[in-house]
Amino acid sequence: MNFQRRKQIILEKLNIKGEVDIKQMAQELDISEITIRRDLNQLAGDGLLYRTHGGAMKVDPLQVPHDFINKAAKNVEAKDKICRAAANQINHGDIIFMDCGSTVFRLCQFIKNKKIKVITNSIPVVYELHNSLVSLNIIGGEFDAERQAVHGRIANEHIARYKASKAFLGADGISRNGLFANSELEADITQAFAAHSEKTFLLCDDSKIGKEGYLKFAEFTLINAIITNSKSDELAYLKKQGVEVIGV
Amino acid sequence: MNFQRRKQIILEKLNIKGEVDIKQMAQELDISEITIRRDLNQLAGDGLLYRTHGGAMKVDPLQVPHDFINKAAKNVEAKDKICRAAANQINHGDIIFMDCGSTVFRLCQFIKNKKIKVITNSIPVVYELHNSLVSLNIIGGEFDAERQAVHGRIANEHIARYKASKAFLGADGISRNGLFANSELEADITQAFAAHSEKTFLLCDDSKIGKEGYLKFAEFTLINAIITNSKSDELAYLKKQGVEVIGV
DNA sequence: TCGATATTGATTATTTTTGAACAAATTAAA
DNA sequence: TTTAATTTGTTCAAAAATAATCAATATCGA
Incomplete structure (x- = not known):
């Protein structure tokens, strides 16, 4: 399971559920929590999601004021x-x-x-x-x-x-x-x-x-x-x- | 087994499975890993696939541009x-x-x-x-x-x-x-x-x-x-x- | 046939990825 | 507010993948 694949899965899940949980995600993908955390940090750095404690949230670039x-x-x-x-x-x-x-x-x-x-x-x-x-x-x-x-x-x-x-x-x-x-x-x-x-x-x-x-x-x-x-x-x-x- | 033939096989597999693994591919084609790696790099340079660690993923033309x-x-x-x-x-x-x-x-x-x-x-x-x-x-x-x-x-x-x-x-x-x-x-x-x-x-x-x-x-x-x-x-x-x- | 070129494979050094351990920071609870 | 639990950042190490170099092999045109 490489980063690109995980990135796809994470973003897809975000799109559907609106948020992801690190623990849950680590279990689902059978991968360590710190790796998921690193993934989320990178994606957050790229502006693809908002990082939260223990997970991440979907970023909607055009939000209604x-x-x-x-x-x-x-x-x-x-x-x-x-x-x-x-x-x-x-x-x-x-x-x-x-x-x-x-x-x-x-x-x-x-x-x-x-x-x-x-x-x-x-x-x-x-x-x-x-x-x-x-x-x-x-x-x-x-x-x-x-x-x-x-x-x-x-x-x-x-x-x-x-x-x-x-x-x-x-x-x-x-x-x-x-x-x-x-x-x-x-x-x-x-x-x-x-x-x-x-x-x-x-x-x-x-x-x-x-x-x-x-x-x-x-x-x-x-x-x-x-x-x-x-x-x-x-x-x-x-x-x-x-x-x-x-x-x- | 020449490059053209391998290219065909790789792209076909990508189309079906969405991703390929270098190790697996090398075994299947009974060819060294570094050759597969070189193939993937060339195809990535042509924009025909995304290179990942250990393999490659299909490019989604609808996404990204x-x-x-x-x-x-x-x-x-x-x-x-x-x-x-x-x-x-x-x-x-x-x-x-x-x-x-x-x-x-x-x-x-x-x-x-x-x-x-x-x-x-x-x-x-x-x-x-x-x-x-x-x-x-x-x-x-x-x-x-x-x-x-x-x-x-x-x-x-x-x-x-x-x-x-x-x-x-x-x-x-x-x-x-x-x-x-x-x-x-x-x-x-x-x-x-x-x-x-x-x-x-x-x-x-x-x-x-x-x-x-x-x-x-x-x-x-x-x-x-x-x-x-x-x-x-x-x-x-x-x-x-x-x-x-x-x-x- | 020969030489030039391209392709492939082996070896080694480098880089990237991943996970573990632990201290620091943050959040939740009392 | 203080305390406990959780999450996070950092450092380090192991494993995997990669790039670079060089040698062996195959291919092609003359």
Whole structure:
């Protein structure tokens, strides 16, 4: 049993189980513990794994930034229901826009096995989908650390080069008076996404329906459908005005 | 039993079993161990197998060629020295291009505290710098999972919108005959970077100097400076031709 | 046939790999 | 916090594999 073979076995096991134990590994391969330890140290030096006391852990080069996960973690059950419904709207071969909202981010887990093309300005979405079946197109431009996403004029022009079949977007609020955003950057890119997709879905939980925020940037007719867990009366109005409402 | 015949047998066995053992092989073919060893070394030199202690393993064409982590981890000490020297070339307020090479990636750790703007097509670079003092500009376009980076026409056009003060790039090889790349995608984007920066630095360890790879994509005059740990004679020639050589 | 070249094998020195022993460092438990 | 157990790094030694050198054999072209 040479080093290369052991290296293969170790990395394979790491990939499957996420971690390995020196004692256990030594027994399995019928080889001394110190040899395994040396192997792990070498692999760790090569950046192929993280060394721990008594073993090693898998290294994932592209981990989702923690601050983003935390934000996305609010209202999880509602958001997951919404995203599952959104995923149902996506078909094989679709080209979809995804923006940098926390709800939209959670959509990733439901579309990893779909053969579609995703065009996005959200780096966490890129991380989440970067080794999935999804083909990715990244929107270029200035990176906004706060939103973990790309915004600005260049980004808008990038979007304008494409035509997507569907767009899945977030917003800070929606009411009969229009769509609301927290910043001009988000407003601009949302408009660009909507303008260049055939059908625009707004993903928002009940806290956003009827809410009117800092900046009104468009009429509610900008979007074609709302996917939400809300039962608000405002929805009935929007529905009457021609907006498709998909409840979850 | 001549070499050709043994080569056939060895490669066939590798294909079936995945690995061969010198002792075992010598016995089977009734031939001395050193001959088998010589055979394996020659085949390894041709890239037909991986040499191990006491034998050889099959090369997996799907693995390795661009596996980012694997590459980034090779020759770490040399690369870190090169990157430290590269970081010394960067001043407050600079606007720099960084490509998706494994050496360039290691530059990140040395520039996190600099107030500069980085324009890059490499997602690992984005991840590494996303909460640092560095202001990021992400190059848009189709994401290539193998290289963890964005390439293609759209990316090139994106680059053309900017003018950087310095570009830090990698290459698969450089010699008096020109610059060499592993793929057209990499070649194109390297040229775009170089064309739109005032000064272009090539970061490469000694394994790349004098090497001529798969695709020649430009004359060596495309770059202005080389940062390397190599002492090769080829460097003296490049220096005489006007390329700045920064040794580490 | 002869000589030049390439291939193979034997021998020896060097390097690499592996394991054992023990002190130092780290983690877990009291 | 102190103590006990575990893990780790270091040093050394044995075994295995390798490279280097040289001699023997085979192959090829003239």
